[in-house]
Amino acid sequence: MSITKTPANLVYTYIAQRGVVSRAELIKEFSMPSSSMTRLLDELIEGNKLREHGRGSSTGGRRPILYETNPTYGYLFGLEISRIYSSIGLYDMHMNRMSAIRWKMDESMTPDVFLARVQEAVHRFLHEHGLQPSSIVGMGVGAVGPLDRERGLILDPVYFPAQGWHNLPICELLEERLGFPVLLDNGANTALVGEHWALRSEYYQHMLYVHVGAGLRSAVMSNGQLVYGATDMEGAIGRMIIQAGDLSQPGSAINGSLESFVSVHAIENEVRELAMAGALTHVREVRGSGSDGGNGEIWSFEKLLHALSAGDIMVQEKFKQAAAYLGIGLANLINVLHPEKVILGGALLNAHECVFETAVEVARSHTYYYPQYKPLFSKGLLKEEAVAAGAAVMVLKQLP
Known part of the structure; x- marks a missing residue:
């Protein structure tokens, strides 16, 4: 739209x-x-x-x-659709959060189940605050891409745990159930909009947002406006080549993409290999309920976090290694875009302080003109709320 x-x-x-x-x-x-x-x-x-x-x-x-x-002129909903968690928030016109709920995305969260969950939350929030549906200005949705924003479609998301999310007319389906307008953008863009809004008193005009979770997502703001390409480019950062393979073989360089080194799935795969080789020191504490082909434990991100906090040296090294690769990718973006502020979010960045610190240190050491040019790094003010809050701001900014 x-x-x-x-x-x-x-x-x-x-x-x-x-x-x-x-x-x-x-x-x-x-x-x-x-x-x-x-x-x-x-x-x-x-x-x-x-x-x-x-x-x-x-x-x-x-x-x-x-x-x-006027904060009570109307009310806004912001909805995040992500691979690991999704959330919805209700806001007034001053972007004061009134209610919010967050839930995990798993293999049971098909579109029908998800839509029913959203509809239930909307009705409950309206009832709790004594609001009529007519007082809702609209809902903004920040979703995993790729998307067709104009047509309100979620096209072909990867690493989604549930089935049925391909070519999904999410805006149309939500509008039919809820009865008010719905706007769609990718989650990285709405997160950046939300963080920019939260920092509006500081007047940043050039910002970069990078989210690292099941995959990599990014958004760019120049002169206070989101930068859009010819196609949805939310996940393009993950395809940045940082280690070329055999260039004589078509497509081989994709194995050297940033996402193959820096993502929840990449670390899960690497740690699984270590577990199969018996190289981990805290396998017993994080042992899964099954096995991987009879050779290695099933490793989820939650188990990785447990091993990380338990002090497993090999797991710590894998996280630091991923953070270092992320720093290289950030430096590449910074050297091209020259942002004033870089905001980093996502499950991997929040796993341990060493991940954020390592990524920032490597990025700074590879930034052109550093230390004369020093972009500011932050985990943001809104953090986990950024996507949903930014989606609501997206609706607010299209008024009246």
């Missing part, structure tokens, strides 16, 4: 981002005649989208009227 930016939309979004503004500030920002701005503000107030917020300080004349968005 494409969004047309009207003058009212631009003014509303500007006020929402800054909290409280004066008419004079708006006139200066948008180069709009005073009479036109007054008329636009009056229309937004009459529509209950804005409200007056007292008066500002006098500069010699009358104290100026200040304006802010």
Whole structure:
């Protein structure tokens, strides 16, 4: 779904981002005649989208009227659809979270089961807060790609535990069940939108977001706007070649892609090989209920975290190795994009502090012009809430 930016939309979004503004500030920002701005503000107030917020300080004349968005004009839902966990949150128009719930994605979470879970959560949140469905402005969805954003489709997600998620018209299905508009973007983009919104008082214009979990996902912001390619590029970072194979063989270099070194699945596979060779020191504590072909234990990410916290040296080394490769991939992106701030998220980054620290150290040591140019690294302010909150912000920014 494409969004047309009207003058009212631009003014509303500007006020929402800054909290409280004066008419004079708006006139200066948008180069709009005073009479036109007054008329636009009056229309937004009459529509209950804005409200007056007292008066500002006098500069010699009358104290100026200040304006802010009306937090109870409507309410927003943000939905995350991911491979490991999904979540939904309810927000007012000031992006205050009112309710939220998170659940694990497993082989039972088919689209029908998932949609029923979302519908149940929506109805429960509305009941808890005494809201009518008509008060909901819309829902934003941040989903695992690849996507067709314009048509509202989840196309062909990899590593999804349940069946039935291919070519899924997620927006249409949600709108039929819920009765309000639904917007779709990939989860990396909505996470970056959410983090940018949370940092709006710091006025970052160039940002990079990288999520490392079952796969790798990234998003880029330039001049305060998301960067889109000719196709959904959320997972493209995972295809970055950092170790070339036999280039005479078509397709062989894919084995040297970043994702083959840096992902939950990559570490699971490597640790499984170590377990089969008897090289782990904490196998007994994390022993699974079955075996891998009779030769090695079934290793899940949860078991890896257990071994990591138990101090298994080999598992720690595998995590640090993955973090170092991630640092190389980050350096490649940073040297091309030159962001002011880099936000790192996902299950792998949050597994242990050494993963974040190692990735950042390697990225910095390979950054061109460092230390004269030093992008800031962070795990973000919203963390696990970033995707859902950013999806809700996506809906807010298309108002009125």
